Each structure stands twice: as C-alpha cells, then as structure tokens.
Amino acid sequence: xxxxxxxxxxxxxxxxxxxxxxxxxxxxxxxxxxxxxxxxxxxxxxxxxxxxxxxxxxxxxxxxxxxxxxxxxxxxxxxxxxxxxxxxxxxxxxxxxxxxxxxxxxxxxxxxxxxxxxxxxxxxxxxxxxxxxxxxxxxxxxxxxxxxxxxxxxxxxxxxxxxxxxxxxxxxxxxxxxxxxxxxxxxxxxxxxxxxxxxxxxxxxxxxxxxxxxxxxxxxxxxxxxxxxxxxxxxxxxxxxxxxxxxxx
Amino acid sequence: xxxxxxxxxxxxxxxxxxxxxxxxxxxxxxxxxxxxxxxxxxxxxxxxxxxxxxxxxxxxxxxxxxxxxxxxxxxxxxxxxxxxxxxxxxxxxxxxxxxxxxxxxxxxxxxxxxxxxxxxxxxxxxxxxxxxxxxxxxxxxxxxxxxxxxxxxxxxxxxxxxxxxxxxxxxxxxxxxxxxxxxxxxxxxxxxxxxxxxxxxxxxxxxxxxxxxxxxxxxxxxxxxxxxxxxxxxxxxxxxxxxxxxxxxxxxxxxxxxxxxxxxxxxxxxxxxxxxxxxxxxxxxxxxxxxxxxxxxxxxxxxxxxxxxxxxxxxxxxxxxxxxxxx
Numbered sequence: 001x002x003x004x005x006x007x008x009x010x011x012x013x014x015x016x017x018x019x020x021x022x023x024x025x026x027x028x029x030x031x032x033x034x035x036x037x038x039x040x041x042x043x044x045x046x047x048x049x050x051x052x053x054x055x056x057x058x059x060x061x062x063x064x065x066x067x068x069x070x071x072x073x074x075x076x077x078x079x080x081x082x083x084x085x086x087x088x089x090x091x092x093x094x095x096x097x098x099x100x101x102x103x104x105x106x107x108x109x110x111x112x113x114x115x116x117x118x119x120x121x122x123x124x125x126x127x128x129x130x131x132x133x134x135x136x137x138x139x140x141x142x143x144x145x146x147x148x149x150x151x152x153x154x155x156x157x158x159x160x161x162x163x164x165x166x167x168x169x170x171x172x173x174x175x176x177x178x179x180x181x182x183x184x185x186x187x188x189x190x191x192x193x194x195x196x197x198x199x200x201x202x203x204x205x206x207x208x209x210x211x212x213x214x215x216x217x218x219x220x221x222x223x224x225x226x227x228x229x230x231x232x233x234x235x236x237x238x239x240x241x242x243x244x245x246x247x248x249x
Numbered sequence: 250x251x252x253x254x255x256x257x258x259x260x261x262x263x264x265x266x267x268x269x270x271x272x273x274x275x276x277x278x279x280x281x282x283x284x285x286x287x288x289x290x291x292x293x294x295x296x297x298x299x300x301x302x303x304x305x306x307x308x309x310x311x312x313x314x315x316x317x318x319x320x321x322x323x324x325x326x327x328x329x330x331x332x333x334x335x336x337x338x339x340x341x342x343x344x345x346x347x348x349x350x351x352x353x354x355x356x357x358x359x360x361x362x363x364x365x366x367x368x369x370x371x372x373x374x375x376x377x378x379x380x381x382x383x384x385x386x387x388x389x390x391x392x393x394x395x396x397x398x399x400x401x402x403x404x405x406x407x408x409x410x411x412x413x414x415x416x417x418x419x420x421x422x423x424x425x426x427x428x429x430x431x432x433x434x435x436x437x438x439x440x441x442x443x444x445x446x447x448x449x450x451x452x453x454x455x456x457x458x459x460x461x462x463x464x465x466x467x468x469x470x471x472x473x474x475x476x477x478x479x480x481x482x483x484x485x486x487x488x489x490x491x492x493x494x495x496x497x498x499x500x501x502x503x504x505x506x507x508x509x510x511x512x513x514x515x516x517x518x519x520x521x522x523x524x525x526x527x528x529x530x531x532x533x534x535x536x537x538x539x540x541x542x543x544x545x546x547x548x549x550x551x552x553x554x555x556x557x558x559x560x561x562x563x564x565x566x567x568x569x570x571x572x573x574x575x576x
Binding site: 048050069070071074075079080081082086087088089090091092095096098099100101102104106107108109111112113115116119122123127131140141143144146162163166 | 421427431432438441447564565567569
C-alpha cells in the first residue's frame with residue numbers, strides 16, 4: 001500500500017531520517033517504534049508530505065508521491081494526524097469534521113458566492129456523515145462545543161474522526177495514545193481494531209508498547225534515523241540489539 | 250446637521266464599512282495580517298482617478314499623471330476594484346507562499362512604506378507628494394457636484410456597493426469555503442493535512458480583499474476629488490485593524506460596528522473638542538497626535554480585556570444539534 005525507499009531527511013547536516021525503507025501492507029496496522037529522537041515523527045511527516053524528503057522515493061498505491069504536496073497526498077487518501085493536539089480550536093467539533101469532507105460544492109469561492117442553495121444538499125449529506133461518526137465515537141453530545149474546550153483524549157478522537165471524514169485509504173497516526181486517559185486509550189484501541197477490520201491500512205507511531213503489541217501486525221523499530229529491525233513484537237523482543245536500543249525492561 | 254455633512258459622513262461610513270469587511274475576510278476569517286491593506290485602497294483610488302480624469306495636459310497641465318482616460322461611470326469604480334485584485338496577485342505570490350504569519354505581516358508593512366515612498370518621490374507617475382486633484386466623480390459632468398442632489402446621488406450609488414460587499418462577505422463567511430479559511434487560520438498544517446491547499450486559500454481571499462479594498466478607494470476618491478500619499482500612510486491600516494479588533498474579528502456585523510465606532514465615530518468625536526479649553530489654546534498638533542495615541546490604547550485595551558471584540562465570532566450550531574449545548 002505504502003512503500004518508502006531509501007528516504008532521507010536532513011536538517012543542516014543532522015540526519016533525522018537516514019535511508020529508511022519500509023512497507024505498510026494493505027489492511028494491516030504497522031507500528032513504528034523507537035526511542036525519542038529516533039526520527040519516527042519526522043519520517044511520518046515526510047511520508048505525509050508535511051515535510052519534504054531530502055532524497056528517496058515514496059510510492060502510495062502504485063503512484064510515486066515523492067514530490068506531491070501534502071494537501072494532494074491527503075486528497076489521494078494518505079491522511080495523517082499529529083503528535084500534538086491540532087484541533088481547529090475556534091470551530092465546533094462538528095465543524096472540525098466537516099472541514100475535512102471532500103468534494104463539497106460550497107468549498108470554493110465560486111460555490112460560496114453562488115449561495116447556500118447551491119451547496120446545501122452537500123452540506124446536509126455531510127452533516128449526516130459527520131454525525132454518524134460522532135455517534136460511533138460517542139461524541140454526539142459534544143458536536144456544538146468548541147474543539148478547543150475538549151479534553152486531550154477527546155481531541156485525539158476528533159483528529160481520528162476528522163481524518164476518517166476524508167475517507168482515507170491509509171492513516172498515519174502520530175502517537176494517538178499520548179497524553180490520553182487510560183480509559184480513552186482503551187476506546188482508541190477499540191476503534192483502531194474496528195477500522196482495521198473494515199480494511200483500513202494504518203501506520204502508527206506509538207510509545208505504548210503494550211498497545212503496539214496488541215494492535216500491530218508488523219512493527220518497525222527506528223533508532224538514530226535508521227530502521228534497525230522489523231517483525232512481530234514477539235520476534236523483536238528476541239533480537240538482542242533491538243532490546244538494547246529500545247526494548248529494555 | 251446639514252445634508253452635505255450627512256452625505257459626507259455616510260460616504261465615509263460606507264467606504265470604511267467596505268474596507269473593514271474586506272480586512273475582516275483577510276484578517277478575521279483567514280488570519281492574514283495584511284498590514285499593507287491601505288495600499289490596495291490607494292491603488293483603487295489612483296486607478297479610478299486616472300480612468301475618470303482627462304489627460305494631464307488639460308486644465309493648464311498643473312499636475313502630471315499617467316493615463317487620463319476620461320471614462321464614464323462605472324468604469325472607474327470597476328477599474329479601481331480590478332486594480333486592487335490585480336495588485337494582490339504579485340504581492341500574495343511573494344508574501345503568502347513561503348513566509349510564516351509574523352514575517353508576512355512585517356513584509357506587508359514594509360511594502361506599504363515602500364509603495365508610499367515610491368509614489369511620493371516618482372512625481373511623473375501620480376504627481377508625487379502633492380497628489381492628484383479635481384478627480385471627477387460619477388456623472389459630475391451632468392450634475393453639479395456641489396449641489397445637494399449630487400450628494401444624494403453619491404450616497405445612492407454607494408449604498409448598493411455596501412450591500413453587495415456585505416452579501417459577498419456574508420456568503421464567504423457562512424459557507425464551507427469560509428469554514429476552510431477559518432480552519433487554516435486555526436491550524437494551517439492540520440488543514441493542509443486534510444487536503445486544503447493553503448496557498449490557494451490565502452491567495453483567493455487576498456485577491457477578494459484586494460478587489461474590495463480597491464472598490465472602497467475608488468468610491469472615496471470620486472467623492473473627495475483628491476488623492477495624495479498623505480491619504481494612505483501605513484498608520485491608516487492600523488485604524489482599520491483597530492476597527493476590526495474592536496468590532497469583533499471574523500464577525501461581519503462586528504466589522505461594520507467597528508467601522509462605525511472607530512474610523513467614523515472616533516474621528517468625528519474629536520471634531521467636537523473645542524479649539525480652546527478654559528482659555529487655554531492647545532498646541533496645533535495635540536489633537537491629531539492624541540487621536541493616534543487613543544487608537545493605540547484602544548487596540549491594546551481590547552486585546553487585553555476583550556480580545557474577541559464587541560461582537561465575538563459566532564459559534565455555528567447546526568439544525569438538529571443535541572439540545573442543552575447552547576453557549
């Protein structure tokens with residue numbers, strides 16, 4: 001589904017991502033783990049296009065997207081979330097989801113100027129879709145609240161719902177459990193398993209190793225900008241250099 | 250209040266309302282800190298002037314300027330609006346594509362200073378610091394511009410423009426396109442990651458704002474008949490920012506309220522200050538200087554105590570939303 005080949009990202013000589021090659025197979029959850037500063041989030045940003053790569057190739061569903069800008073990759077079905085909360089604070093929860101809705105007749109200057117009658121059918125349909133997602137994630141009662149007033153866990157859910165509104169084919173999740181109450185972690189885990197069952201491909205950076213073990217089909221380990229191993233969590237625990245680099249304890 | 254004064258007040262109010270609605274689209278809705286806004290109003294005014302005036306060899310050639318096409322209404326107003334939009338294209342492409350928001354603001358402020366200096370010193374272009382005078386207003390060749398009926402006519406031509414700009418601003422602000430602009434304002438990178446092209450969004454609203462600013466300049470110059478660099482120094486933009494901040498960012502009614510409270514109301518109030526206070530004659534520049542100090546204090550005061558303005562940005566609640574979630 002997603003293949004990266006010899007991808008580099010350098011910051012003035014510092015090799016944040018140093019020749020990474022990886023695959024995220026269709027319909028699976030692939031985990032990306034490693035110590036702080038390993039280059040995981042940078043790699044995720046490079047894959048999503050929010051940071052350009054210094055060199056290398058990225059192919060998504062058979063299309064070379066290496067030079068494709070981030071917004072085009074998102075429209076193509078490759079959607080990312082962020083490590084830090086990235087909600088649109090002064091938009092309501094429902095509006096946060098509607099922003100992501102593709103192919104809206106009112107989402108252009110011309111459409112806006114033509115007036116509500118021109119786009120209200122699309123709006124009605126997409127509000128329905130967004131409300132269905134809110135119901136699924138148990139956040140219907142919050143639809144009219146400003147997203148900025150939500151808790152950390154609710155903001156994570158908003159990000160995931162927002163990404164789903166775009167009907168992604170591959171979801172890049174950057175530490176979806178970080179800073180989240182344990183109860184919400186269980187919820188997120190449940191939703192991610194559901195999404196996988198529905199056939200969505202996910203590449204996930206995560207520090208919660210128990211979650212990674214339960215959720216991920218394949219796990220890739222990074223250290224100092226390089227991939228140092230990959231496989232199931234069980235097989236990784238048997239590799240001495242990986243245990244030394246990251247899995248101590 | 251005589252009818253001339255009333256007409257003057259109404260035309261100034263209309264011009265400021267159009268300008269504030271335009272700035273609100275750029276700054277309030279989209280987060281673009283356009284510190285060169287007044288340049289777009291100025292190019293609209295200059296363009297409308299040279300489109301409506303006769304060649305500079307007329308009237309004894311006491312002033313020099315390019316153009317002088319003597320075109321009938323509404324071409325000068327449309328030309329002014331078009332010029333504002335056209336100027337937004339190169340400026341936007343240079344400033345809005347790569348720079349961070351704070352650097353955008355600095356660049357646009359510098360542009361405002363440079364543009365004013367160039368026009369002031371390049372006299373053959375638009376008559377330099379003296380500016381251009383005797384700009385004919387719409388139908389000035391058919392009705393005496395000093396007559397009461399002409400004043401009414403001018404107000405009558407201006408009001409539909411305000412209504413049109415209001416409709417444009419309202420439709421943009423309340424549409425899914427406006428929602429994308431607000432999302433970009435809140436978190437540009439997240440909006441990009443959701444398929445929004447931030448450069449396209451910013452360029453679009455920058456050009457729309459430029460068109461509306463140009464129109465406001467065209468309307469103003471047709472009424473006051475003169476236009477000079479002293480009319481569009483960069484602090485003029487700060488007054489409009491004060492109006493949008495006081496009225497309420499991202500709220501069109503707030504922008505109108507701000508236009509009426511700050512550029513119109515605030516400066517009208519200072520006209521009521523008597524020339525002598527208890528026998529004391531204040532220095533000649535005290536009142537204009539105190540106006541600027543007051544504008545600065547007004548901005549700081551609102552940003553400190555009520556940053557959302559008199560009319561805050563409205564929360565959008567959709568039909569069928571769960572009850573009990575009202576603000």
